[in-house]
Amino acid sequence: xxxxxxxxxxxxxxxxxxxxxxxxxxxxxxxxxxxxxxxxxxxxxxxxxxxxxxxxxxxxxxxxxxxxxxxxxxxxxxxxxxxxxxxxxxxxxxxxxxxxxxxxxxxxxxxxxxxxxxxxxxxxxxxxxxxxxxxxxxxxxxxxxxxxxxxxxxxxxxxxxxxxxxxxxxxxxxxxxxxxxxxx
Numbered sequence: 718x719x720x721x722x723x724x725x726x727x728x729x730x731x732x733x734x735x736x737x738x739x740x741x742x743x744x745x746x747x748x749x750x751x752x753x754x755x756x757x758x759x760x761x762x763x764x765x766x767x768x769x770x771x772x773x774x775x776x777x778x779x780x781x782x783x784x785x786x787x788x789x790x791x792x793x794x795x796x797x798x799x800x801x802x803x804x805x806x807x808x809x810x811x812x813x814x815x816x817x818x819x820x821x822x823x824x825x826x827x828x829x830x831x832x833x834x835x836x837x838x839x840x841x842x843x844x845x846x847x848x849x850x851x852x853x854x855x856x857x858x859x860x861x862x863x864x865x866x867x868x869x870x871x872x873x874x875x876x877x878x879x880x881x882x883x884x885x886x887x888x889x890x891x892x893x894x895x896x897x898x899x900x901x
Contacts, residue, residue, distance in 0.1 A: 719775070719828040720780070720828070721828055724778060726789060726825060727776055728776070729788075731762070731765060733785050734762045737755060737764055737765065738755050738757070740813070741755025741760065741764070742754070748849070749852075749853070751847065771792060773837075775788070775829070786812060786813045786815075786816045786821065787811050787821070788811045789829050790829075792809065793806065794807050804838070805840065805842070805843065807842075807843050808826070808830075808844040810826065810853075822856060826856070830842060834891055840887065842885070842887075843883060843884065843886075844883070845882065845883045846884070847879060847880070847881060847882075848881065854882060858884075861890040863884060863886070863890065865884060866882075867880055868881050
């Protein structure tokens with residue numbers, strides 16, 4: 718469990734199923750974060766099992782109410798030790814639309830980024846956003862991520878019809894942005 722002034726990052730729990738189902742049935746989350754469609758409570762419970770299997774997958778919970786308001790996770794970019802992929806992670810995140818523009822995702826990402834660099838000793842964190850998700854892109858830039866490239870997944874497979882922008886954060890970038898924020 719990780720915590721800040723207003724939020725706690727904790728493992729996803731069985732009683733989170735109704736919230737996951739709500740997100741899974743709202744196209745806002747499909748379009749902005751690629752969140753999977755969930756047909757019913759059974760599908761949401763299965764989804765909980767998947768989140769619980771991943772070691773660095775957390776629910777974002779408001780301290781004051783205990784309410785689940787989002788998800789954040791670090792996941793493997795690959796298991797190729799020779800090319801250094803074990804020292805990198807991908808970052809995924811989703812915040813309930815009722816809590817957008819309050820700085821809560823900034824707090825959550827600061828917690829998970831600090832954890833990744835300080836405890837997991839990662840040397841890179843990558844994050845991908847749909848091209849149309851400008852709010853997430855602004856947030857990543859605010860946290861020191863640098864835009865690196867865009868992938869058009871329709872060129873990879875006819876099953877996909879979207880593009881993603883990829884951003885990179887290194888420990889030095891993170892250190893620099895934290896120094897700037899402390900001076901502000």
